[in-house]
Amino acid sequence: MPSLEMSGNADLASSVLSPVTLFLHADMVGRLVMILLLCASIGSWALIFGQFFRSSAANRASRNFEKAYSKAESMGELERFYDRYFGSNDPSARIFLAGMQTAKSAGKVIDHEGERDRLSLSLEDAVAAAVEDMSSPLSSLATIGSVSPFVGLFGTVWGIMHSFSQIAAGGNTAMAIVGPGIAEALFSTALGLFAAIPASIAYNRMSHTIGRFESRLTRFSDRIYITLSRAMDARH
Structure with a gap:
């Protein structure tokens, strides 16, 4: 009999502490906080997975473009390369297109230094x-x-205040009475951490990845600058 009673109490406690039960027993403010945190968690994971696939695709496209670009040796080949990739959304291709557009618009201007400055600015902007x-x-x-x-x-503070108000109204401080309210309050804290921890980790990791990606694009833009500035000098 004692074992059956203990088993029944454990089942009751687990049902009371289940997330669905905690949500249903919360008041309107507590439910709103939980819904907001749940939406924030779902949104952060959607951003994390979306950024992962987007970053992988951008890096792969940039690698492929840079390999193809390295095979172009003359200005004529670069012109054909420009026509081939015109309108592309690949990061490295957009940088190359910006530089080529500046070089093509230079024409026969004698101001070599000004042409180089415009080329450098267009690459930096890209x-x-x-x-x-x-x-x-x-x-x-x-x-x-x-x-x-x-x-x-x-949500935690609000839940604890709500539990204390129930204690004051009922005059009963038994754990069976105040326990569910405290559990609801702490559940809000858990949801907040569940949303914040992955978002913070992903932010730091993505910042590092984007920093490396920026360095890569900067090095590639330097290669383009050298190639196009030489081509513009040879054209005059």
């Missing part, structure tokens, strides 16, 4: 645009990682 486009999810992840713990803390 690199910055590619990095900015790749970094777009980071602000959302940073917001989720920094705000979610405080939203969870708010």
Whole structure:
């Protein structure tokens, strides 16, 4: 009999502490906090997986483009390369296209130094645009990682206040009465951490990956600058 009673109490405790039960027993404010944190967690994971596939595709496309670019030796080959990749959205291709457009528009201008400055600025702008486009999810992840713990803390404080108000109204301090309310409050903290921890880790990792990607694009833009500046000098 004691073992059956203990088993029944354990089953009751597990059912009371289940996430669904904690959500259903919470008040409207507590439910709203839980829903917001759950949506933040789902959104952060969607951003993480989306950025992973996007970053992998961008790196793969850039590697392929740079390999093809290394085979172009003359300005005529670069012209054909330009026509082939015109309108491409690959990061390295966009940098090359920006540089080629500047070089093609230079014409027969005698101001070599001014041409080089315009070429350098166009390449820098193309690199910055590619990095900015790749970094777009980071602000959302940073917001989720920094705000979610405080939203969870708010839910915890609200849940504890709600439990204390029930104690004051009923005058019963038994754990069976106040336990579910405390569990609901702590569940909000757990949801906040569940949303914030992956977002913060992903933000740091993505920042490092994007920094390496920017360095790679910068090195490639330097190669383009050297090639096109020599071609423009040879044209005069």
